[in-house]
Amino acid sequence: MSDEQVAAPTNRRRISQRGIATRDRILEAANRLMLVRGVNATTLDDIREASQTSKSQLYHHFADKQELVRALVKYRGALVLQRERAGLERLRSFSGLVRWRNALVQANSLNDGKYGCGLGSMALELSDQDEQARSSLSETFAAWERLISDGLHRMRDSGLLRQDADPEKLATGLMAALQGGYLLANAAHNVAPMEVALDMALEHIRSFLVQPSGEPVR
Amino acid sequence: MSDEQVAAPTNRRRISQRGIATRDRILEAANRLMLVRGVNATTLDDIREASQTSKSQLYHHFADKQELVRALVKYRGALVLQRERAGLERLRSFSGLVRWRNALVQANSLNDGKYGCGLGSMALELSDQDEQARSSLSETFAAWERLISDGLHRMRDSGLLRQDADPEKLATGLMAALQGGYLLANAAHNVAPMEVALDMALEHIRSFLVQPSGEPVR
DNA sequence: GCGTTTGAGGACCAGATAGTCCAGGTATTT
DNA sequence: AAATACCTGGACTATCTGGTCCTCAAACGC
Numbered sequence: 036m037s038d039e040q041v042a043a044p045t046n047r048r049r050i051s052q053r054g055i056a057t058r059d060r061i062l063e064a065a066n067r068l069m070l071v072r073g074v075n076a077t078t079l080d081d082i083r084e085a086s087q088t089s090k091s092q093l094y095h096h097f098a099d100k101q102e103l104v105r106a107l108v109k110y111r112g113a114l115v116l117q118r119e120r121a122g123l124e125r126l127r128s129f130s131g132l133v134r135w136r137n138a139l140v141q142a143n144s145l146n147d148g149k150y151g152c153g154l155g156s157m158a159l160e161l162s163d164q165d166e167q168a169r170s171s172l173s174e175t176f177a178a179w180e181r182l183i184s185d186g187l188h189r190m191r192d193s194g195l196l197r198q199d200a201d202p203e204k205l206a207t208g209l210m211a212a213l214q215g216g217y218l219l220a221n222a223a224h225n226v227a228p229m230e231v232a233l234d235m236a237l238e239h240i241r242s243f244l245v246q247p248s249g250e251p252v253r
Numbered sequence: 254m255s256d257e258q259v260a261a262p263t264n265r266r267r268i269s270q271r272g273i274a275t276r277d278r279i280l281e282a283a284n285r286l287m288l289v290r291g292v293n294a295t296t297l298d299d300i301r302e303a304s305q306t307s308k309s310q311l312y313h314h315f316a317d318k319q320e321l322v323r324a325l326v327k328y329r330g331a332l333v334l335q336r337e338r339a340g341l342e343r344l345r346s347f348s349g350l351v352r353w354r355n356a357l358v359q360a361n362s363l364n365d366g367k368y369g370c371g372l373g374s375m376a377l378e379l380s381d382q383d384e385q386a387r388s389s390l391s392e393t394f395a396a397w398e399r400l401i402s403d404g405l406h407r408m409r410d411s412g413l414l415r416q417d418a419d420p421e422k423l424a425t426g427l428m429a430a431l432q433g434g435y436l437l438a439n440a441a442h443n444v445a446p447m448e449v450a451l452d453m454a455l456e457h458i459r460s461f462l463v464q465p466s467g468e469p470v471r
Numbered sequence: 472g473c474g475t476t477t478g479a480g481g482a483c484c485a486g487a488t489a490g491t492c493c494a495g496g497t498a499t500t501t
Numbered sequence: 502a503a504a505t506a507c508c509t510g511g512a513c514t515a516t517c518t519g520g521t522c523c524t525c526a527a528a529c530g531c
Binding site for chain 1: 289290291293294367368369373374376377378380381382387390391394422423425426428429430431432433434436437439440441442446447449450452453454456457460
């Protein structure tokens with residue numbers, strides 16, 4: 036009876052609104068719990084309870100915990116990229132970068148620097164544990180950096196940035212400052228280090244402006 | 254018979270060379286294993302086996318896993334600070350910073366960016382799980398940054414850095430770039446992002462030199 | 472030498488947790 | 502209405518793992 040299902044565990048074709056909703060509820064719960072407790076410290080029972088589903092549903096939608104985690108990596112990646120796309124896809128000026136910085140800082144200050152970046156924390160926890168999750172995360176970081184570097188490219192093309200500015204490297208540096216800022220802020224339970232780190236990166240980018248405005252970053 | 258021992262589990266005074274050696278062996282093993290697998294994914298049995306000790310010795314030297322982890326946080330912190338003190342306490346020039354950078358990059362490139370910084374990985378894993386470990390890590394980061402900022406202070410006092418340079422902020426920014434670089438390098442299994450991040454931070458510091466030398470960072 | 476302290480070794484226990492299975496009920500689609 | 506997909510609930514297992522306990526050996530002071 037369930038032979039066909041077993042035969043095609045991954046690419047099952049049955050798609051019902053209800054099923055999708057449950058699957059999403061599970062992912063959403065896993066997302067929430069694993070952000071504050073970490074992946075390994077969160078049990079499937081926690082997720083089952085938080086998502087108001089049953090054990091069998093967990094295993095109906097995901098083969099095992101590892102597959103759930105991998106799905107979560109993509110889920111969270113999609114969330115971040117969607118949020119970041121909204122803030123970055125029309126980036127055309129330095130003040131746009133400052134606004135982007137302010138939004139991130141403000142969001143993180145709401146919980147006193149705790150929890151850090153959903154992607155960054157998974158990266159450290161999973162990189163040496165699940166190669167597939169690692170490469171997926173790596174790709175998400177790359178896509179995120181591309182959103183930034185695309186904006187920087189636009190700024191360079193429009194003559195705002197000097198020609199010798201390297202958008203890719205600047206984006207990587209900014210991303211590292213962001214992730215390092217998240218990490219230090221998390222350790223300190225204080226958003227201040229994240230601000231300093233981002234300001235440093237922005238200042239660095241500012242040094243590539245064709246005509247550096249007199250006012251400082253903030 | 255063992256009532257007295259139970260009464261004073263923490264501040265025991267018995268100090269034997271043999272005992273210290275065993276304790277250190279345990280910590281050293283925990284350090285090694287937890288660096289690659291993470292804290293939560295490492296079992297006491299792994300540690301027992303790797304340290305060639307017995308279960309009872311683990312619990313003779315540490316009340317429970319949490320105490321072991323906390324001891325490891327200090328152990329690792331001491332190791333890092335010792336290593337960093339050697340490389341930073343005589344920092345007096347920009348080229349000294351570059352040498353410091355090169356040493357870190359080279360060390361991390363030996364394992365293709367994997368594992369990251371022992372402190373940083375613990376910070377993300379423990380910050381929302383063990384308040385005591387978190388604050389201990391936070392202090393270690395502060396001490397590490399102080400090693401850097403002390404060097405920058407010396408450079409400023411000697412007239413190398415401009416007076417408006419803020420050594421504390423520069424040190425925080427550099428530390429964030431380092432930690433973010435570790436994280437991205439770990440996710441990518443490639444040391445390149447760490448190089449870019451550190452170079453950005455160094456370039457930022459260089460912009461505060463009184464007479465910026467013409468040659469780039471590297 | 473003798474008793475006490477310290478360390479080694481490992482058997483053992485209890486609880487947590489991933490994962491299985493099934494019996495039956497409810498929605499959705501055709 | 503029939504078939505298919507989805508869901509509940511919970512019992513059950515195997516394993517892992519933190520933690521306890523007990524015995525024996527070595528070291529050491531008296």
